[in-house]
Amino acid sequence: MPLLKKVSEKNAKGKVKQTFDNIKKIRKINKIPNFWKTLANDPITLERTWKSLKQVMKEGSLDSLTKEMIYIAVSMTNSCEYCIRSHTLAARKKGMDDTMLKELIAVVAMANETNRLVESYQVEIDDYLK
Amino acid sequence: MPLLKKVSEKNAKGKVKQTFDNIKKIRKINKIPNFWKTLANDPITLERTWKSLKQVMKEGSLDSLTKEMIYIAVSMTNSCEYCIRSHTLAARKKGMDDTMLKELIAVVAMANETNRLVESYQVEIDDYLK
Amino acid sequence: MPLLKKVSEKNAKGKVKQTFDNIKKIRKINKIPNFWKTLANDPITLERTWKSLKQVMKEGSLDSLTKEMIYIAVSMTNSCEYCIRSHTLAARKKGMDDTMLKELIAVVAMANETNRLVESYQVEIDDYLK
Amino acid sequence: MPLLKKVSEKNAKGKVKQTFDNIKKIRKINKIPNFWKTLANDPITLERTWKSLKQVMKEGSLDSLTKEMIYIAVSMTNSCEYCIRSHTLAARKKGMDDTMLKELIAVVAMANETNRLVESYQVEIDDYLK
Amino acid sequence: MPLLKKVSEKNAKGKVKQTFDNIKKIRKINKIPNFWKTLANDPITLERTWKSLKQVMKEGSLDSLTKEMIYIAVSMTNSCEYCIRSHTLAARKKGMDDTMLKELIAVVAMANETNRLVESYQVEIDDYLK
Amino acid sequence: MPLLKKVSEKNAKGKVKQTFDNIKKIRKINKIPNFWKTLANDPITLERTWKSLKQVMKEGSLDSLTKEMIYIAVSMTNSCEYCIRSHTLAARKKGMDDTMLKELIAVVAMANETNRLVESYQVEIDDYLK
Numbered sequence: 001m002p003l004l005k006k007v008s009e010k011n012a013k014g015k016v017k018q019t020f021d022n023i024k025k026i027r028k029i030n031k032i033p034n035f036w037k038t039l040a041n042d043p044i045t046l047e048r049t050w051k052s053l054k055q056v057m058k059e060g061s062l063d064s065l066t067k068e069m070i071y072i073a074v075s076m077t078n079s080c081e082y083c084i085r086s087h088t089l090a091a092r093k094k095g096m097d098d099t100m101l102k103e104l105i106a107v108v109a110m111a112n113e114t115n116r117l118v119e120s121y122q123v124e125i126d127d128y129l130k
Numbered sequence: 131m132p133l134l135k136k137v138s139e140k141n142a143k144g145k146v147k148q149t150f151d152n153i154k155k156i157r158k159i160n161k162i163p164n165f166w167k168t169l170a171n172d173p174i175t176l177e178r179t180w181k182s183l184k185q186v187m188k189e190g191s192l193d194s195l196t197k198e199m200i201y202i203a204v205s206m207t208n209s210c211e212y213c214i215r216s217h218t219l220a221a222r223k224k225g226m227d228d229t230m231l232k233e234l235i236a237v238v239a240m241a242n243e244t245n246r247l248v249e250s251y252q253v254e255i256d257d258y259l260k
Numbered sequence: 261m262p263l264l265k266k267v268s269e270k271n272a273k274g275k276v277k278q279t280f281d282n283i284k285k286i287r288k289i290n291k292i293p294n295f296w297k298t299l300a301n302d303p304i305t306l307e308r309t310w311k312s313l314k315q316v317m318k319e320g321s322l323d324s325l326t327k328e329m330i331y332i333a334v335s336m337t338n339s340c341e342y343c344i345r346s347h348t349l350a351a352r353k354k355g356m357d358d359t360m361l362k363e364l365i366a367v368v369a370m371a372n373e374t375n376r377l378v379e380s381y382q383v384e385i386d387d388y389l390k
Numbered sequence: 391m392p393l394l395k396k397v398s399e400k401n402a403k404g405k406v407k408q409t410f411d412n413i414k415k416i417r418k419i420n421k422i423p424n425f426w427k428t429l430a431n432d433p434i435t436l437e438r439t440w441k442s443l444k445q446v447m448k449e450g451s452l453d454s455l456t457k458e459m460i461y462i463a464v465s466m467t468n469s470c471e472y473c474i475r476s477h478t479l480a481a482r483k484k485g486m487d488d489t490m491l492k493e494l495i496a497v498v499a500m501a502n503e504t505n506r507l508v509e510s511y512q513v514e515i516d517d518y519l520k
Numbered sequence: 521m522p523l524l525k526k527v528s529e530k531n532a533k534g535k536v537k538q539t540f541d542n543i544k545k546i547r548k549i550n551k552i553p554n555f556w557k558t559l560a561n562d563p564i565t566l567e568r569t570w571k572s573l574k575q576v577m578k579e580g581s582l583d584s585l586t587k588e589m590i591y592i593a594v595s596m597t598n599s600c601e602y603c604i605r606s607h608t609l610a611a612r613k614k615g616m617d618d619t620m621l622k623e624l625i626a627v628v629a630m631a632n633e634t635n636r637l638v639e640s641y642q643v644e645i646d647d648y649l650k
Numbered sequence: 651m652p653l654l655k656k657v658s659e660k661n662a663k664g665k666v667k668q669t670f671d672n673i674k675k676i677r678k679i680n681k682i683p684n685f686w687k688t689l690a691n692d693p694i695t696l697e698r699t700w701k702s703l704k705q706v707m708k709e710g711s712l713d714s715l716t717k718e719m720i721y722i723a724v725s726m727t728n729s730c731e732y733c734i735r736s737h738t739l740a741a742r743k744k745g746m747d748d749t750m751l752k753e754l755i756a757v758v759a760m761a762n763e764t765n766r767l768v769e770s771y772q773v774e775i776d777d778y779l780k
Contacts, residue, residue: 001520002252003348004358035244038251042362045369048445049244052438056240061229066196067237073203074241076770079339079599082248083241084772085259088523098524099191102562105770107197109565110186111204111213113763114165114179118212120726120755121168122132122734129215130391131650133738134748172752175759178575182568206380209469209729214382218393228394232432235380239435243373250336250365252344260521261780262512263608264618295504298511302622305629308702309504315698316500321489326456327497333463334501339599342508343501345519359451367457370446371464371473374425374439378472381428382392389475390651466640469729474642478653488654492692495640499695503633510596510625512604522772555764558771569764576760581749586716587757593723594761602768603761605779619711627717630706631724631733634685634699638732641688642652649735 007040015043019050026054033086065094069104076108137170145173149180156184163216195224199234206238267300275303279310286314293346325354329364336368397430405433409440416444423476455484459494466498527560535563539570546574553606585614589624596628657690665693669700676704683736715744719754726758 009032012020020032020040039046057067068091075083088101096104117123139162142150150162150170169176187197198221205213218231226234247253269292272280280292280300299306317327328351335343348361356364377383399422402410410422410430429436447457458481465473478491486494507513529552532540540552540560559566577587588611595603608621616624637643659682662670670682670690689696707717718741725733738751746754767773 002254003344003361004251006254034254034256035248038253039247041251041358042366044445045247045362045366048442049247052240052442053244055434055438056233056236060233061227062199062233062237066199067233069192069196069200070203070234070237071241073200074207074238075245076766077204077207078242078245079769080245080248081769081772082253082255082259083245084523084770085255089259097191098561101523102565103186103190103192103197104200105767106186106562106565107192107200108204108770109763109766110182111201112208112766113759114183115205115208115210115213116726116759116762117169117175117179117755118165118210119729119731120734120758121134121171122731123168123212124132124136124164125212125215126164129212129219133734133751171748172756174575175752175756178572182572185564185568206376209379211379211382214380214393228431231393232435235377236432236435238380239373239376242376243369246336246369246372247365249339249341250344250368252341262514263604263621264511266514294514294516295508298513299507301511301618302626304705305507305622305626308705309507312500312698312702313504315694316493316496320493321487322459322493322497326459327493329452329456330459330463330494330497331501333460334467334498335505337464337467338502338505340505340508342513342515342519343505345515349519357451363446363450363452363457364460366446367452367460368464370442371461372468374443375465375468375470375473377429377435377439378425378470381394381431383428383472384392384396384424385472385475386424389472389479466636469639471639471642474640474653488691491653492695495637496692496695498640499633499636502636503629506596506629506632507625509599509601510604510628512601522774524771526774554774554776555768558773559767561771565767569767572760573764576753576756580753581747582719582753582757586719587753589712589716590719590723590754590757591761593720594727594758595765597724597727598762598765600765600768602773602775602779603765605775609779617711623706623710623712623717624720626706627712627720628724630702631721632728634703635725635728635730635733637689637695637699638685638730641654641691643688643732644652644656644684645732645735646684649732649739 002034002038004038004041006034006037008037012040015047016040019043019047023050035082035086065091065096068094069096069100072104073108073111076105077112132164132168134168134171136164136167138167142170145177146170149173149177153180165212165216195221195226198224199226199230202234203238203241206235207242262294262298264298264301266294266297268297272300275307276300279303279307283310295342295346325351325356328354329356329360332364333368333371336365337372392424392428394428394431396424396427398427402430405437406430409433409437413440425472425476455481455486458484459486459490462494463498463501466495467502522554522558524558524561526554526557528557532560535567536560539563539567543570555602555606585611585616588614589616589620592624593628593631596625597632652684652688654688654691656684656687658687662690665697666690669693669697673700685732685736715741715746718744719746719750722754723758723761726755727762 007016009020023036068087072087139150153166198217202217269280283296328347332347397406399410413426447454458477462477527536529540543556588607592607657666659670673686707714718737722737
């Protein structure tokens, strides 16, 4: 059980209903995921988070699939199961296949290893990096 | 100061010298970065890490620039300054410009926020994600 | 299953029984939570942790509800489900309502985002902050 | 050096200038901190982050000092030096004295310890917490 | 469910079969754990990870039980349930008893507390530590 | 600069002086490290932390060198520079040589990598581990 009960689509009103409708339209889905239904307990945070996410994740200099994979890399490093699963699905819809997923995971794991090698040895920053 | 003194290129021998030479050749650089000079204190780890990194970061289904950006995303989430700086430089050499960097950072930051929203509310995993 | 079996109240003796009794008295509860029953495998750690927690979480310059909310903020950042759930309950008993919980979560999430913006850009510390 | 050069107040234009002006007005400061000057490289992120932060940190059911302390607790858990220093200053301006700061730190440290005890023993969630 | 289906021992071929056979031989087990069966989706990562792990975890200046306990300490700090459980079992096979496990956990928890005290107070590095 | 000024040995009184004296006696040092001088701003936390640390780190079923190395592994995973440096020094005094340190680091780094592989693939817990 989440800390606060999900808001069902049926009970959505005002800001919540508007946001739910926009999510369904932009994401081309017909059911609101649990993340947004839970966040709907706090309509202001719901609306702000959706608007921010739409802005940040949209096609830009980085295509939206690359952005999804960056998002997944962060979620894997933070061990957020829900985030890994939902954004893996989103990335698949945008063209990520199994091979790409496996390469993504290999990079995430290796980066976590070398990050620790750097911190453990307390490697000095090269002058040309400053 | 790092925990163990860097091994200079001049003092590199055997496995260390071979690895240093291979790094310079593959990376097209003429100076060995501090990371590898520090790691050279442990020649087996040096060789293994370099071989693993070469394998993991090479052009694949994901192009090597995308891999660099995934690597940076992990390093930013782990707050590893050396790793952020060195891989940002590497990504720039492969074509990442300022706009791409800014978009990358925005995604990393936003993912860290929504990861915490999920964990804080203890959002339930949707059935279709299981 | 926990790594080591819980110690039931019936089987508690000596230092463990004393600590269990004190927990029930101070916390005004009549059942020992799993955290303490599991920790009871190591009576010295049980006693030390309980004494430390009592000292740290008691009414001081910060009231004990504020301390609970700080505790929750840490647990959310570390994604510790048990800790989030148990201290949310404790905070509710001390007066935290749903609105306060939602505001707490919004701050935790936003702090995690801006922390990463700072680290990603490698923001320099202003002179007046040193 | 930050990854991207700070935008000076003198060079601020459009969205950046407006945001800088609003920060100075709301925060009652006459110099823009490095965080915002660095973020100004990405005017959209600058504006969004400032607006979000203003919304999240404002007086609500939780007073703004409590919110600052929650923010600091997250930053301490994430070891973000800049964030710790700047929000400690902000909290002091709102009334946090040395004793409160020391109590805050004691709670943060203790929560990090007990979070790990829970995860290390893999403590089971009590039925009444589900 | 894992993100990608496990590869059963029956379906293992080539590099995967060789690695599975080697794991069973070296570890003296007759069933392949889920970790390796899942990793087998990416035969190159499977082989590399197994070879690296064999090299890193083998008897050296540090005996292999000490290495297992260091491994567990990291996994507890990262809250990786699978890693905690599987390496606790491995350490038990190498001689770790309940008392050693409890002492290990107490150190891990305490280190997480004092790490945060250091970062929260922003303790200066003593000259003799530089 | 730390958040609060260090308490010099000269200015130590009461509980602080007693703790300082005990630290010097037990640790066989003649200068108080910055960690304790900073913590002395909060005499109760100073005393509690010192007593807890003495209890947790003392020779037990695990020898005190093994405990130091576990402590270092946690500090490396958390990237706490002060903690890495001070406990590396402590471990060296108890017999850790360069080879042991390098093996310790290799295990820490590898554990951080495989922890992320487990979380990224969402590996299922084997029945015999539950």
